[in-house]
Amino acid sequence: MTAVEDRTGAPSPEIGKARKRKEDARLITGRTTWTDNMVLPGMLHLAVVRSPVAHARITNVDVTAAREAPGVVAVYTGADLAEEQGSLPCAWPVTPEMVNPGHPSIAVDRVNHVGEAVAVIVARSKTAAQDAVELVDVDYDSLPVVLDMEEAVKDGADLVHDHLESNTSYHFVFDAGEMGTGSDTDQAFADADVVVSRRLIQQRLIPAFMEPRSVVVQPQGENYTMWSATQIPHILRVMAAMVTGIPEHKLRVVAPDVGGGFGGKLQVNPEEILCLLIARRLGKPVKWTETRSESLMTAHHGRDQIQYVDIAADREGNVKGLRVRLLADMGAYLRLITPGVPALGAFMYPGIYKFPAYRFECDGVFTNKVPTDAYRGAGRPEATFAIERIMDELAVELGMDPMELRRKNWINADEFPFTTVAGLAYDSGDYETATQQALELLGYDELRAEQQRRRESGDRVQLGIGISTFTEMCGLAPSRVLGSLSFGAGGWEHAAIRMLPTGKVEVVTGSTPHGQGHETAWSQLVADSLGVPFEDVEVLHGDTAISSRGLDTYGSRSLVVGGSAVVKAADKVIAKARKIAAHLLEASEDDLEFSGGRFSVRGTPGAGLGIQEIALAIFAAHDYPEGVEPSIDAEATFDPENFSFPHGTHLCAMEVDTETGFVKIRKYACVDDVGTIVNPLIVEGQVHGGLAQGIAQALYEEAVYDADGNLTTGTFVDYLVPSAADLPHFDTGNTVHTAPGNPIGAKGVGEAGCIASTPAVVNAALDAVRHLGVTDIRMPLTPERVWRAIHAGGDGGDRATAGSNAYGGAQTETTTGVSTEASSLGGDR
Secondary structure (H helix, E strand, O other), X not given: OOOOEOOOOOEOOOOOOOOOOOOHHHHHHOOOOOHHHOOOOOOEEEEEEEOOOXXXXXXXXXXXXHHOOOOEEEEEEHHHHOOOOOOOOOOOOOOOOOOOOOOOOOOOOEEOOOOOEEEEEEEOOHHHHHHHHOOOEEEEEEOOOOOOHHHHOOOOOOOOOOOOOOOEEEEEEEEHHHHOOOEOHHHHHHHOOEEEEEEEEEEEEOOOOOOOOEEEEEEEOOEEEEEEOOOOHHHHHHHHHHHHOOOHHHEEEEOOOOOOOOOOOOOOOHHHHHHHHHHHHHOOOEEEEOOHHHHHHHOOEEEEEEEEEEEEEOOOOOEEEEEEEEEEEEEOOOOOOOOHHHHHHXXXXXXXXXXXXXXXXXXEEEOOOOOEOOOOOOOHHHHHXXXXXXXXXXXXXXXXXXXXXXXXXXXXXXXXXXXXXXXXXXXXXXXXXXXXXXXXXXXXXXXXXXXXXXXXXXXXXXXXXXEEEEEOOEOOOOHHHHHHOOOOOOOOEEEEEEEOOOOOEEEEEOOOOOOOOHHHHHHHHHHHHHOOOHHHEEEEOOEOOOOOOOOOOOOOXXXXXXXXXXXXXXXXXXXXXXXXXXXXXXXXXHXXXXXXXXXXXOOEEEEEEEHHHHHHHHHHOOOOOOOOOOOOOEEEEEOOOOOEOOEEEEEEEEEEEOOOOOEEEEEEEEEEEOEOOOOHHHHHHHHHHHHHHHHHHHHOOOOOEOOOOOEOOOOOOOOOOOOHHHOOOEEEEEEOXXXXXXXXXXXXXXOHHHHHHHHHHHHHHHHHHHHHOOOEEOOOOOHHHHHHHHHOOOOOOOOOOOOEEOOOEEOOEOOOOOEOOOOOEEOOO
């Protein structure tokens, strides 16, 4: 095939081109292999018996009837597997004192959340296994159920794990004054003219990925191949080997096409370990695929924090200090990075603002719920929500326009690079330009005028405008920084490029996609770097036997880190090919120029060789220089020196029906700076998907437990995930300030929309009804909660009070004498 050419005959640049994704055709038409599609000779099927109670001792498990059921091969209880199952890994001990109770893949003598595995059926068919689940009889001795974090941390509280001293897993503190990155926080608050305090709720969310989790394990003598719908095949391989004792080199992990993850597949799951253990015992291939109800009930959840936020400022609106205290729900156990998610967010609470003083505290709290872990944004959405909400509250307190308050305090374009009070070195940006473009996209002035008219006329439907000016830390790296935070892995990524004799190119990447478009974007990077046609590049991924090194996909790191490794490998290919070209052209390497995939001799335009021609020549190996190996293949590992920091301004215009509480997004506009844009079509898709999930948190989604610890939102009938019909048109734009820390200049885009949109939507709804005395509405903003906030005249039925202070009880007055107590709050507990 030939390269796309411009009028000069040179290959046209691929970076910046809106290519349709290579992978879409097979995904959309179903011509692919999901894990659950796999059928192996002699394959057995697993079904899991799960606890119907949240907290209890297991007194007896009777599997007699199940073992005798038609088609059943074996039944295993926790006692059967106790000696070999080990404990599921937690790779992020955020403090030296952190308490980890351990996490068995299958309960032995105690269950700690509804849905925990208590037995496993192995049968010749899926239906036989599922039928036999009903035949297992388990006796439970109920224990007190711990659900409320604020109650759980009190002295004398019932314990989730009775072998521990309390329900607190860890106490994490970042104090900028003590770290030398800021001034004394207590003094800053003591000297401030105005202090505003709020108690905010980050509700529990469910990742709700499209493809359910699925695992297939095939034993082959002492070797095992695991296929899993996972984001992290490389990490899974290491961790599974450590848990089960199977030598790592005897274990191959494959992530086939994976139908979404959103952090929900960044996990070492109990069922993956169980499949390995049972395949090893029986010497036969086994498969487990969850039902949707199992997914909602037992896959890890996200968010679930209580945020106590205090902000200090002078009368002119200059911020002086920020204090944050979190109670973060760990659930019943510590999963792979459970404790690290809120701690990672600690560095982002100051946002884009120049706080001179900052203190952050977090208590990780055990409850009898499903464990939490990474969910799209992982700590950054929670931080952005808190800072953007409290900035609006401060603006109201001061009688300032919320945008003017932000302008007064944000980092100016000429101040980059800028080291924040949290110690992060923001690399590049221009908040002013992105904001101005967003204001124009929204039609801000016209909407403000309409808002005023509606208020003056007492319109039943009021209009509000919400603002979120944000940044985030992306490209999860570098390794040394992660090491300083006690993270259990590095932040590097690996890639290899193989030049085939026919001129085609194979790219092997350690970054594993689950819907992001790696195959297309990586092909564009390599096509531009090597000057080969886009169509001639094939991207291989997701198989530890093919891509032996990698740290997988999460934290908006794929392009920033993984793509950079690809570019570095391409540079090495060119360097190796240059030596061959110089020899074949009988020229000095210094006299060669490389452009458009060809080496040419400077001053001799007719003399040249294409890199694809060199690939064939070195394959034949008839003529190449002494001391040079007959190959131009190359590999590279990239470990950035800093995170990357995308930013943007998101604006939401919201209509609120004051009689019914119904809310409707009138218009949504955002301008993001994600650095170099490799493929605008992919970037737009990532932004749209992120916006959908962030808006969903604000308006629709919440995982709810009843008083006995039962998940009452265990189906999509009750757990509301919005469809396209529920979402508005998005007006999007971009500014481009490249990231200096990687060769592409990319910053990351996968989580931006999810991080920025939630506070924009909530701020918009509050802006619409604040003149009616409303200062907070708990997410999601259901019509009932909004109606209660407007009409209840008290706390709206929610125990949350806006005046609770993180550092010493109620904070109901500022030093200006103006009350910060909420006059009306929405929602129920």
